[in-house]
Amino acid sequence: MVEDTVLASSTPDGTEEATVEILTDAIKPGENIREPGSDIALNSKILKKGTLITPVGGEIGLLAASGTRTVKIYKKPTIGVLSTGDELVPHDDASPLRGGQIRDSNRPSLLSCLASWGFQTVDLGIARDTPSSELEQALRDSLRGIGRATSEVDVIVTTGGVSMGELDLLKPTIERTLGGTIHFGRVSMKPGKPTTFATIPFKPSSSTGGSQQERQNKLIFSLPGNPASALVTLNLFVLPSLHKLMGLGERQAEAVGATPMPLGLPLVSVALEHAxxxxxxxxxxxxxxxxxxxxxxxxxxxxxxxxxxxMIGSLASANALVVLRPGEGKVEKGALVEALMMGPVVGGV
Structure with missing residues (x-):
């Protein structure tokens, strides 16, 4: 190393010639040598199945260093977002609201959240409750990738229409009209009780090489219409399911002792600042x-x-969902509870 040498600029006969004197002790054989394979051994497994490749991680460098040019990856699902309800007015409609109308805040919020997670989204617009055939047509178009669905979607997220009112038509439309299966339609949680999850059998219209396409199941998450409920359930139900579709759950089953890749929001332990x-x-x-x-x-x-x-305002500044199990009274200040992190931790005082 340069710092372990000294530069001499003259010789006994007076000619100028640069020479280097090594000040360190004698180098032993094998010292300071990087042998081939010392970083990556021959036939070693460099990345496990289910590893998340990130722009800021070392996975790309590891693949490049080993001469790996191509790898098989899971396709990120494309998600279509559909709002339902006669009362909804597009958020960018400049006309004043009339009695019984509300701005459609859920659709842009859900689309923005999904995009921030790195997923491709399709805006499916608003499906009116009346006539009832409009909701059915909107769902069929979403499955086929036509109409408002400019491309085929893998997962459909709807908001509204899953409570108990006369015009809450999503569940009967999925089951009776589209032949789908409701896997659950009410959840013991707050907020988000009406959250519904279903699958719809779907046969792609296009065929490859003349072969007959097999029927597939498309996922539908029907979230509540209340804004806070819609965003909370998107984080709790949709995000971990999308992670599973991306193959992140495969890493957990790869080998005993392997570090599992968490699905959904990271879970931390927090102390309560107040009751x-x-x-x-x-x-x-x-x-x-x-x-x-x-x-x-x-x-x-x-x-x-x-x-x-x-109350969507309570989510605007939130970076976490504190998990409070059922009980009487309150949880006192200082108690340790679990929290699901939706964003980065804030700096304290």
């Missing part, structure tokens, strides 16, 4: 801000305020 009320019957996913304390380095959670499912 949180409990629901007697349902697990609540309380919108909160999680910050790290500069004093003790621990994570602390504080509520973002009103927690009604219609």
């Amino acid at each position: 949180f009320p409990l629901d007697a019957k349902r697990t609540e996913y309380h919108r909160a801000i999680v910050a790290v304390s500069r004093k003790d380095g621990k994570l602390y959670a504080s509520s973002t305020g009103g927690q009604r499912s219609s």
Whole structure:
């Protein structure tokens, strides 16, 4: 190394000639030599199935260093988002609202959230409740990749139309009209009780090489119409399912002792900054801000305020969902609970 040498600029006969004197001890055989295969041994497994390839990780460099030019990957699913309801007005409609109308805030919120996770999305617009055939046609077009569905979608996310009203038509449309299967239609949670998950059998219209295409099942997540409920259930149900479709769950089964890739939101332990009320019957996913304390380095959670499912403002500043199990009364300040992180931890004081 340069710092272990000294440069001499003259010789005894007076001619100028640069020479280098090594100041270190004698080098032993084998020292400071990087042998071929010392980094990656022959026939070693460099990446496990299910590994997530990220732009900031070393996976790309590892593949390049080993001379790997192509790898098989899972296709990221494309998600279509559809709002339902006669009362909805597009968020970019400049005309004033009339009685009984509301802005469609769910669709842009869901599309934005999915895009931030790196998924390709398709805006499927608004399907009216009346006539009832409009909802059926919107779903059929989504499966075929026609109409508002500019490309074929792998997963459909709808919002609204899954409660108990006369015009909540999604469940009967999926089951009776489209021949789908409702796997669950009510969940003991707060917010998000009406959340519905279904599959619809679908036969692709195109065929490859003249062969007959097999019938496939397309996934449908029908989320509640209340804004906070829609975003909370998107995080809790849709995100881990999309991770599974991407192959992230394969890593857990690869080998005993392998570090599992978490599906969905990361789970952390937090201390409550103040008392949180409990629901007697349902697990609540309380919108909160999680910050790290500069004093003790621990994570602390504080509520973002009103927690009604219609209050989207409580999600605007939240970076976590605090998990509160059913019980009486409240959880006291300082208690340790679990929290699902929707965003980065905030710096504390």
